[in-house]
Amino acid sequence: MLAEYSDYAFRSALVVYLLAMAFYAAEFAASRTVRREPALVAAGGGELPDRPVDEPAPRSRAERFGRMAVALTILGALVHAGSVLARGLAAGRWPWGNMYEFASAICLVAVVAWLVVLRRQASSQLRQMGLFVLFPVVVLMFIGGTVLYAEAAPVVPALRSYWLAIHVSAIAVASGLLLVAGVASAMFLRRPTELLDRVAYRVTVVAFPIYTFAVIAGAIWAEAAWGRFWGWDPKETVAFVAWVIYAAYLHARATAGWRTRRAAWINVAGFAMVIFNLFFVNLVIAGLHSYAGV
């Protein structure tokens, strides 16, 4: 019953995010026309009106679309949170015991992190990033809700530990944040602005210690569950690789000639590795972690 509500909310959140994306796109389009407009008028040779009086200002139309997009994102996040909550209640445990639930949790974190960033930076330039944050979120949720979908059920004994809550929550939070940072860096590569660079760096700097903690917590759990704290299981190995790449990112920020563009590339590579770990390692390479289920 609750599980059904959770699924329903999950799908609704996905739809709301799609709608929000449409509005972000509309804002983007509207703000582009406004930028082109003065040039057209100037080319016509006439006087350059400060603000068109008759028709509603396109700038404010873009603004309205943007606000709508953000409002929808908030609504989507609320519904999404409801889905995760209901799932947890339905299964009687923390709602990240399989890949579907884990992907859902990461996406929720990413959307919330994005909203927090937006609130703190309060810039309409940044708002357009929403489209690019929601895009991977929607893709992940779609894959999660179809290919990876699993019924709400108890987890296998090996996962019955409070470390599931600690380790997996930390990974989900870090991954969600790193998604936002990765998107900012990817956008920076297309349009290098100081704002995007700062967002990428700041979010990574919050995410990296959480990720480090998550890996350490995983090692502590592995010691209790598998008899060793580190065994180069494929999941552990790729987590290590991603961690080293993020360490390289932070180094790059302090190395002349590497601070901006190259650092952004490294950040994107780091996030690619996190996603690779989530999907490829679980689905293609069998390892101890695979029993977390598809």
Added chain:
Amino acid sequence: MSTPTEQAAAPSVPPPRNSPWWIAQLARVWRDLTSMRVALVLLFLLALAALPGALLPQRSLNAAKVDAYIAEYPTWGPLLNRLGFFEVFASPWFAAIYLLLFVSLVGCLIPRALEQARALRATPPATPRNLSRLPHHGRETVDTDADDVLGRVRGRLRGWRMVERDEPGGVRTLSAEKGFLHEAGNLVFHLALVGLLVGIALGKLFGYEGQVIVLAGGGQFCNTGILGYDSFRAGLRVDGTNLDPFCVRVDDFAASYLPNGQPDGFRAQLGYQTSGDIASGASQWQPYELEVNQPLRLDGERVYLLGHGYAPTFTVTYPDGTKRTSTVQWRPVDNATLLSEGTTKFDRPGLTDEADRRRNQLAITGLFAPTSSGGQIVGSVFPDLRDPQVAVDVYRGDLGLDDGRGQSIFTVDRKQVESGALTKVARQNVRPGEQVALDDGTTIRFDDVRQWVSLQVSYDPGQTAVLVFATLLLLGLGLSLTIKRRRFWVRLTPTGEGDPPRRTVVEIGGLARTDRAGYGEEFSRLRTELLGPLKEE
């Protein structure tokens, strides 16, 4: 971009004067090795080198998969094998990368630690001549005198390290600095990495890991030597002579399942005696309930519940009436239903002639289903013992046990079958209590089923150190990433009429080590508080 933020992170080794060329050369190599750029390159290499460890099968995880892979790719499989790609984390090239990285790290850390110690005692640097060239700056003329402004600045900068200086013409300056814990955190983080490596090395040298299968319902295992284990992985300095001789006894094992067959819980009731108990002659067994995620922790050794399975009991009654009973573990071939395969081997008693004895060995092989599908071909539909059945193939002849080669306890030697030394004499599906009759009057009864558990004993003397250093690493990282080392300067130039002049030009400037880290906002706040609401310049 050579802003003042650019403070050389790499230590500057002064080039030795008047020394042979090779010393100068060495100094240069050292300087390069300990530079940030090389550290960056080494970090990349480390990430790159670790990747095949996830993409290719690894011998330490699954040797059979490695062999299958090499067989599948006969051209480059063997080449990858020779280059160590199936043992990435034990390969010389992987070791070379991380050792270089750590040499670089130490070479980088020592000068930084010294510099940090010096910086802790140094006073904040003098106010730059032109504050407006700093990444953060502000300027305002206020209607109060310099003392007044200075008082406010001092109040606002409580907790900062400050020094005031006078310049000609009645100009006063204040230099302030904060965030020394950034550097300290960074040092702690990098030092902890070194500690972590040392802790891991300790485990690799002196640790071991062994697996053993023990029958539930009273089976015992004592940690007296490598031979007691079914498989054993020894650290480089472990020869198995000095193991801590504790004992465990598996009194009971219970598994519970959900209706769909998914395991719900595993529980082994243990008794154990520590080496101390045994030395003092104690005869009691201390109880422990062993579960997944809850190892038995002795002094140093840990005992884990790794897996479980079934061990059918067969009784062979020979034509002369002698009986032999044996319970041997069979291994699961399907983890979901615990369909298991195995071989229970018997030597016929009472035969004195060696050749005769060999001709009359028996092997009961087959498939065991804890909950039989009931068909002609035995399959299992549920992992719990609901309706056990075994499909047995009985072989008689020479098992080939005496030829000196080890053989699997789960199968018969195919070579013996192919050579005709071992022949199949019966095939039948049996439930507990049912029996198979052979042509010579021997009967084989399937009596019952017992459970077995597989235990792992792990010992790692470096593990506590690893945990401590991992914690330090995290603390250092937290400090270093949340705290920014930043500087703040104020220059107060009296201006206007009066003596002393009542107006003051206030110039402020700010600089952080890593600028994009967000000193900007803090600086803006400082500026607003000291100079009033912001006026765009």
